[in-house]
Amino acid sequence: MADTSLETNQPLKPKAKKPRSRLTLKQSKYMFVYLCLLVPLIFYVTIRFIPTLYTFNIGFHEWNILSPEKPFVGMDNYVALFQDPVFRKSLFNTFIFIAFGVTGQVVIGLGVALLLQRINTFVGIFRVIYFIPYVTSIVAVSWVFRWLFMNNGFVNEMLTNLGLPAQLFLNSPNQAIYIIIATMVWQALGFQMVIFLAGLENIPKTFYEAAEVDGASSWHKFKSITLPLLNPTIVFSVVIGSINFIQVSFTQVVNMSVDSAGGPLQSTLTIVVYIYQLAFRQFSMGMASAATVVLFLIVLAITVIQMKVLSKKFDY
Amino acid sequence: MNKRAKSIIVYTLLILGSILMIFPFIWMVSTSLKTPLEVYSLSIIPDNPTFENYRRIFQDTLFGKWFINSLIIAVLTTISVAFFDTLVGYIIAKFQFIGKTIIFIAILSTLMVPTEMLIIPWYLMSSEFGWTDNYWGLLFPGLMTGFGVFLMKQFMQSIPDDLLDAARVDGLGEFKIFWKIAIPQVWPAISALCIFTFLSNWNAFLWPLIVLESPEIFTLPVGLSYFASGEFESRWELIMAGATITALPLILVFFFLQKHIIKGITLTGMK
Numbered sequence: 248m249a250d251t252s253l254e255t256n257q258p259l260k261p262k263a264k265k266p267r268s269r270l271t272l273k274q275s276k277y278m279f280v281y282l283c284l285l286v287p288l289i290f291y292v293t294i295r296f297i298p299t300l301y302t303f304n305i306g307f308h309e310w311n312i313l314s315p316e317k318p319f320v321g322m323d324n325y326v327a328l329f330q331d332p333v334f335r336k337s338l339f340n341t342f343i344f345i346a347f348g349v350t351g352q353v354v355i356g357l358g359v360a361l362l363l364q365r366i367n368t369f370v371g372i373f374r375v376i377y378f379i380p381y382v383t384s385i386v387a388v389s390w391v392f393r394w395l396f397m398n399n400g401f402v403n404e405m406l407t408n409l410g411l412p413a414q415l416f417l418n419s420p421n422q423a424i425y426i427i428i429a430t431m432v433w434q435a436l437g438f439q440m441v442i443f444l445a446g447l448e449n450i451p452k453t454f455y456e457a458a459e460v461d462g463a464s465s466w467h468k469f470k471s472i473t474l475p476l477l478n479p480t481i482v483f484s485v486v487i488g489s490i491n492f493i494q495v496s497f498t499q500v501v502n503m504s505v506d507s508a509g510g511p512l513q514s515t516l517t518i519v520v521y522i523y524q525l526a527f528r529q530f531s532m533g534m535a536s537a538a539t540v541v542l543f544l545i546v547l548a549i550t551v552i553q554m555k556v557l558s559k560k561f562d563y
Numbered sequence: 564m565n566k567r568a569k570s571i572i573v574y575t576l577l578i579l580g581s582i583l584m585i586f587p588f589i590w591m592v593s594t595s596l597k598t599p600l601e602v603y604s605l606s607i608i609p610d611n612p613t614f615e616n617y618r619r620i621f622q623d624t625l626f627g628k629w630f631i632n633s634l635i636i637a638v639l640t641t642i643s644v645a646f647f648d649t650l651v652g653y654i655i656a657k658f659q660f661i662g663k664t665i666i667f668i669a670i671l672s673t674l675m676v677p678t679e680m681l682i683i684p685w686y687l688m689s690s691e692f693g694w695t696d697n698y699w700g701l702l703f704p705g706l707m708t709g710f711g712v713f714l715m716k717q718f719m720q721s722i723p724d725d726l727l728d729a730a731r732v733d734g735l736g737e738f739k740i741f742w743k744i745a746i747p748q749v750w751p752a753i754s755a756l757c758i759f760t761f762l763s764n765w766n767a768f769l770w771p772l773i774v775l776e777s778p779e780i781f782t783l784p785v786g787l788s789y790f791a792s793g794e795f796e797s798r799w800e801l802i803m804a805g806a807t808i809t810a811l812p813l814i815l816v817f818f819f820l821q822k823h824i825i826k827g828i829t830l831t832g833m834k
Contacts, residue, residue: 290706295673298688365570376584385768387810441825498769532683543680
């Protein structure tokens with residue numbers, strides 16, 4: 248690509264042939280544009296668009312890899328999906344993940360950002376420390392937390408040393424999901440903190456100075472200045488966090504659940520893990536594709552809500 | 564409450580939080596240096612620190628290979644994404660041509676489709692074309708990203724047209740203008756894009772898990788997961804050595820590039 252665009256220009260002696268060079272300039276621009284877009288367009292069409300349409304198509308078929316027959320079944324896969332208690336459980340768990348995880352991330356992330364705003368020394372060091380978990384391997388971190396929360400792992404040993412009862416943690420259908428959520432909050436906290444720090448910096452200092460003159464308390468300042476003006480940032484964080492929790496949870500669940508498949512008793516099963524099991528363990532591609540369409544609609548709904556909320560004007 | 568007391572409380576909270584953020588890593592490294600006899604003790608500093616676990620991991624398992632696979636995949640993907648996304652972003656930001664709006668909207672629309680929705684067709688494609696179980700199968704879905712195109716378009720727009728036109732008058736070819744004039748102007752955005760791409764590919768788990776079958780070609784995350792839940796289950800000193808090898812390179816990269824990374828997040832988050 249590079250060579251062709253150079254060739255078109257190299258024979259020109261720019262100063263000598265001005266009238267012709269202008270025409271060639273336009274031609275060479277077009278040539279450059281279409282030549283450079285060729286490979287990306289092929290990529291987007293074959294690797295993105297066709298597969299997306301193909302997914303919808305597979306979703307309407309009974310599509311088992313092992314059988315040559317792939318009959319059209321209309322909406323049957325979707326009906327079967329919503330009748331499957333395991334799918335409903337995975338939907339429910341996904342919402343638990345989002346509800347607790349995103350709330351935790353946003354509240355703690357904002358809290359850390361507010362604390363960091365109040366100090367003058369060591370800000371950089373704290374920022375780096377809180378950020379480290381975000382930039383490291385998810386699988387490695389999942390196994391470290393699994394080790395910490397094992398029957399005879401660090402946390403239980405500490406509990407028994409303090410005279411408290413040991414817990415089942417990842418072996419407990421009631422606790423496992425919250426351990427996984429906590430791991431995810433721990434890991435994404437730094438990201439949220441950085442976003443909030445940037446958002447806080449955008450709030451004009453004069454508002455706080457004016458409030459101080461009026462003798463407003465810290466809480467009052469937070470409630471009537473910081474929170475409203477930070478609203479767009481909060482919406483952004485919630486949306487990014489929700490989409491992340493839907494998609495990323497796969498890695499954590501597979502590596503932290505005791506059966507690697509959303510256990511115990513499907514208590515940590517999320518939609519993506521369900522899709523994976525259906526498609527690559529039971530080879531039921533049709534129903535799995537239908538489930539990915541449901542996932543797509545959820546992500547789409549979150550994105551549309553985000554655009555609606557963010558396009559509102561915020562008055563300063 | 565006076566100012567001093569307030570700041571003591573703030574620092575105390577931040578320090579307690581820092582300990583929570585760092586402790587898992589300390590525990591990971593500490594366990595990886597312990598002998599099997601000591602692994603269940605609560606001591607943070609091992610009595611007889613040993614690198615035996617690391618030696619075993621590199622000698623008796625495929626961790627070395629997985630490390631190299633991960634590195635190759637992450638580097639190749641990053642180069643491809645950085646080059647193509649920057650180029651496409653530049654073209655959409657700086658040229659008028661037929662089909663421009665449609666192409667841009669089409670690329671943006673891919674952002675709304677979660678990867679999970681594409682894995683089944685990708686898998687069927689891969690098995691059809693013999694792309695499973697090799698580097699190409701791992702690479703092909705991530706060669707370009709809609710996010711990168713969008714990001715680079717936003718930054719390319721800030722380059723003044725006069726600058727590019729001046730280069731044209733000087734007789735510079737279009738590709739040279741892109742390479743020599745446009746790229747240096749948006750270097751911070753490109754480096755942010757590179758860092759995120761590298762990070763997400765180093766972390767990729769779902770697609771590699773699906774497309775790979777033979778352990779020789781695994782990437783680190785898939786390898787570590789396979790290792791830890793396989794025959795070495797509950798050998799925590801070995802699993803933690805593996806986890807350290809997987810996690811530490813990223814932490815080291817972060818220490819050298821932390822200013823860029825944090826700035827990059829702020830840039831991309833606010834755009």
